[in-house]
Amino acid sequence: MFRPNGNYSLLQGSYLFSEIERRASSYISANPDKKIIRMGIGDVTEPLVGAVIEAMHKAVDEMGVKATFRGYGPEQGYKFLRDAITKHDYAVRGIEIAADEVFVSDGAKCDVGAIQELFGKETSVAVTDPVYPVYVDTNVMAGRGGEFLKEKGGFSNIIYLPCTQENGFVPELPKQRADVLYLCYPNNPTGTTLTREQLQVFVDWAKETGALILYDSAYEAYISDPEVPHSIFEIEGAKECAIEFRSMSKTAGFTGTRCAYTVVPKALKYKDDLGNEASLHSMWNRRHCTRFNGVSYITQRGAEATYTEEGRRQILSVVRYYMENAAIIQKSLIDAGYTVYGGVNAPYIWLKTPTDSWAFFDELLTTKQIIGTPGAGFGNAGEGYFRMTAFASREDTVSAMARICQRP
Amino acid sequence: MFRPNGNYSLLQGSYLFSEIERRASSYISANPDKKIIRMGIGDVTEPLVGAVIEAMHKAVDEMGVKATFRGYGPEQGYKFLRDAITKHDYAVRGIEIAADEVFVSDGAKCDVGAIQELFGKETSVAVTDPVYPVYVDTNVMAGRGGEFLKEKGGFSNIIYLPCTQENGFVPELPKQRADVLYLCYPNNPTGTTLTREQLQVFVDWAKETGALILYDSAYEAYISDPEVPHSIFEIEGAKECAIEFRSMSKTAGFTGTRCAYTVVPKALKYKDDLGNEASLHSMWNRRHCTRFNGVSYITQRGAEATYTEEGRRQILSVVRYYMENAAIIQKSLIDAGYTVYGGVNAPYIWLKTPTDSWAFFDELLTTKQIIGTPGAGFGNAGEGYFRMTAFASREDTVSAMARICQRP
Numbered sequence: 001m002f003r004p005n006g007n008y009s010l011l012q013g014s015y016l017f018s019e020i021e022r023r024a025s026s027y028i029s030a031n032p033d034k035k036i037i038r039m040g041i042g043d044v045t046e047p048l049v050g051a052v053i054e055a056m057h058k059a060v061d062e063m064g065v066k067a068t069f070r071g072y073g074p075e076q077g078y079k080f081l082r083d084a085i086t087k088h089d090y091a092v093r094g095i096e097i098a099a100d101e102v103f104v105s106d107g108a109k110c111d112v113g114a115i116q117e118l119f120g121k122e123t124s125v126a127v128t129d130p131v132y133p134v135y136v137d138t139n140v141m142a143g144r145g146g147e148f149l150k151e152k153g154g155f156s157n158i159i160y161l162p163c164t165q166e167n168g169f170v171p172e173l174p175k176q177r178a179d180v181l182y183l184c185y186p187n188n189p190t191g192t193t194l195t196r197e198q199l200q201v202f203v204d205w206a207k208e209t210g211a212l213i214l215y216d217s218a219y220e221a222y223i224s225d226p227e228v229p230h231s232i233f234e235i236e237g238a239k240e241c242a243i244e245f246r247s248m249s250k251t252a253g254f255t256g257t258r259c260a261y262t263v264v265p266k267a268l269k270y271k272d273d274l275g276n277e278a279s280l281h282s283m284w285n286r287r288h289c290t291r292f293n294g295v296s297y298i299t300q301r302g303a304e305a306t307y308t309e310e311g312r313r314q315i316l317s318v319v320r321y322y323m324e325n326a327a328i329i330q331k332s333l334i335d336a337g338y339t340v341y342g343g344v345n346a347p348y349i350w351l352k353t354p355t356d357s358w359a360f361f362d363e364l365l366t367t368k369q370i371i372g373t374p375g376a377g378f379g380n381a382g383e384g385y386f387r388m389t390a391f392a393s394r395e396d397t398v399s400a401m402a403r404i405c406q407r408p
Numbered sequence: 409m410f411r412p413n414g415n416y417s418l419l420q421g422s423y424l425f426s427e428i429e430r431r432a433s434s435y436i437s438a439n440p441d442k443k444i445i446r447m448g449i450g451d452v453t454e455p456l457v458g459a460v461i462e463a464m465h466k467a468v469d470e471m472g473v474k475a476t477f478r479g480y481g482p483e484q485g486y487k488f489l490r491d492a493i494t495k496h497d498y499a500v501r502g503i504e505i506a507a508d509e510v511f512v513s514d515g516a517k518c519d520v521g522a523i524q525e526l527f528g529k530e531t532s533v534a535v536t537d538p539v540y541p542v543y544v545d546t547n548v549m550a551g552r553g554g555e556f557l558k559e560k561g562g563f564s565n566i567i568y569l570p571c572t573q574e575n576g577f578v579p580e581l582p583k584q585r586a587d588v589l590y591l592c593y594p595n596n597p598t599g600t601t602l603t604r605e606q607l608q609v610f611v612d613w614a615k616e617t618g619a620l621i622l623y624d625s626a627y628e629a630y631i632s633d634p635e636v637p638h639s640i641f642e643i644e645g646a647k648e649c650a651i652e653f654r655s656m657s658k659t660a661g662f663t664g665t666r667c668a669y670t671v672v673p674k675a676l677k678y679k680d681d682l683g684n685e686a687s688l689h690s691m692w693n694r695r696h697c698t699r700f701n702g703v704s705y706i707t708q709r710g711a712e713a714t715y716t717e718e719g720r721r722q723i724l725s726v727v728r729y730y731m732e733n734a735a736i737i738q739k740s741l742i743d744a745g746y747t748v749y750g751g752v753n754a755p756y757i758w759l760k761t762p763t764d765s766w767a768f769f770d771e772l773l774t775t776k777q778i779i780g781t782p783g784a785g786f787g788n789a790g791e792g793y794f795r796m797t798a799f800a801s802r803e804d805t806v807s808a809m810a811r812i813c814q815r816p
Contacts, residue, residue, distance in 0.1 A: 286416060
């Protein structure tokens with residue numbers, strides 16, 4: 001008799017963005033005349049840049065001709081793209097990453113969700129709170145969550161490291177044993193960052209305790225402050241204790257085009273339960289080859305084009321556009337009397353809400369027709385906060401802020 | 409202290425196709441003047457058809473213009489594609505599948521590898537032998553394999569159902585408890601098929617015992633015999649006990665473009681370990697939303713084009729071309745004195761080898777410069793057989809067969 005994985009029944013409610021869509025759709029169908037402005041889900045709105053479009057047209061043409069047609073590519077990604085990544089994302093910052101330490105995939109969400117398959121059974125997982133829900137949910141699905149404790153507002157076996165205005169959104173080191181720590185900087189949802197010195201503390205801790213850091217750096221393109229590291233591998237010792245996730249989604253508008261990559265240094269060595277030394281690089285490679293068939297050739301040519309001089313200039317201009325939106329949001333919210341964080345090195349603005357965060361969501365939706373993301377959806381310590389993003393059009397951003405600044 | 413998943417160390421050798429590539433590369437670099445013909449890995453060689461190329465160019469253009477740009481799509485796939493699938497792959501055969509029972513993905517390999525995440529801890533898994541290695545390896549990685557037994561030539565907790573010339577490549581029903589059964593028809597690697605009556609036996613068994621059938625139907629486009637079902641859902645009762653995997657890879661040459669889909673009927677209901685009734689449809693949907701971000705919009709428009717009248721005609725003409733190759737291979741191998749199976753409703757030809765199958769691989773590589781796939785790579789019962797595919801060009805197919813028929 002087949003038995004399904006019971007851990008799924010431990011998951012709490014719907015996936016955050018589905019719940020937002022549910023509430024939004026219900027309001028919209030009841031109020032079809034109202035113009036909704038979406039400042040919530042972290043989706044880009046600017047089209048793909050010219051260099052990417054041109055490269056993808058060329059690749060589509062290649063796929064239509066026998067001499068240049070490509071079937072299965074390398075599971076890990078084409079060398080042309082892995083080389084471009086190591087050169088332009090790492091070597092220019094003085095970081096040496098080999099092309100075969102880069103694994104190209106169809107999304108950072110896929111990789112961030114899959115990485116836990118490399119963990120042993122008894123792995124204790126620590127996350128910052130608030131947190132991108134995928135880190136927790138994928139571990140719960142795999143049976144590492146324990147039970148959901150209402151009074152804790154979280155899972156019994158997950159270690160939550162609160163990030164609030166009280167600690168300046170810098171998590172403390174775990175007080176109990178933590179084998180794995182997920183860090184996301186620039187942070188989703190708070191938009192805050194760590195300096196090199198602050199990140200060094202975590203790397204030193206991981207090396208000392210034998211922990212593994214999973215560093216999600218999907219928003220690094222938005223960093224303007226030179227004190228803020230773009231990669232954890234800028235930090236001394238990180239190659240022996242960290243895996244980094246990067247994405248073209250927010251950097252180059254690839255949310256609907258799907259390309260990302262993960263860097264697994266060969267220096268990452270751990271012993272498994274049986275005492276065998278295991279290379280996470282080999283394990284991830286094995287997983288990639290067994291469960292994945294690579295990213296569309298057309299997409300990889302598009303991604304490569306973001307590393308040309310022209311492509312780089314074009315995507316940076318889009319990033320600048322979004323960060324101007326961020327500045328408008330920040331200023332408007334401050335003018336309207338809110339306390340805000342983030343928005344300087346990240347496309348996310350994290351505001352302190354006067355009421356609880358789902359109530360604030362409903363109020364903003366029904367009185368201002370603005371959709372944002374309630375902080376509680378990202379965890380317990382997100383309660384009392386609300387996320388807005390800089391990805392709407394300039395026009396929508398300005399209109400939304402006008403609605404917010406307007407007295408009722 | 410972080411501990412990696414020790415199950416990875418139970419996996420046997422390299423992933424089959426990597427091992428083939430290793431031996432091939434080693435021979436090629438030692439013999440750079442020899443012309444190798446690849447009749448091994450199941451990769452297509454004909455370019456994408458005109459209707460697909462046209463649709464993808466149009467989609468690329470849409471992505472470059474703000475008004476038509478698409479960010480995140482539905483994780484489950486765009487409705488335009490799900491509708492085309494239900495209409496042209498199911499409704500035309502009298503099978504009623506709802507659009508929301510179809511989950512579009514970037515590859516059948518990904519879905520086939522991921523499905524085991526929905527299984528409970530103690531699930532017993534049955535596979536045919538020989539078998540596509542992904543079914544077994546993904547279960548071993550998740551800890552369901554037990555230990556590898558040399559004398560069994562397989563994993564202690566996996567139930568192997570031999571398919572050989574003795575039973576006409578039709579597996580017997582499992583003799584011990586099996587919660588899940590993977591079936592692949594038309595079969596990879598043997599190229600053999602089941603009739604409706606033969607498949608009905610498995611569906612009846614699954615319904616009687618409460619088992620789940622995972623039906624991989626990636627090669628259905630190659631079926632010519634009207635007695636052979638294209639979908640397990642042609643069989644009475646299958647919606648209550650089966651999930652079906654399909655792919656555009658072999659149907660439309662998408663191996664480097666990446667699009668597939670999985671059908672999870674809503675009628676699939678089981679009880680989990682805690683006694684809760686669980687819908688596999690809801691679980692798969694939850695997994696998809698949590699761990700996946702959908703397939704590239706451009707790819708989905710390309711896949712949609714394979715369902716237009718023009719697209720359908722074009723892809724069927726490519727399928728016909730490959731099946732003419734299959735006929736050439738079959739006839740030549742018989743002429744050369746081999747016993748062969750498959751190749752009528754599948755692009756795979758399964759030949760009986762005079763020596764052991766890796767020895768035959770090495771011999772064919774070094775004396776005829778032909779790369780095929782040794783049957784032992786697909787499991788114990790594959791020993792003594794060898795897979796050739798119909799995906800090479802006509803010219804290469806004819807040359808390879810000439811080499812084989814030539815006396816030394």
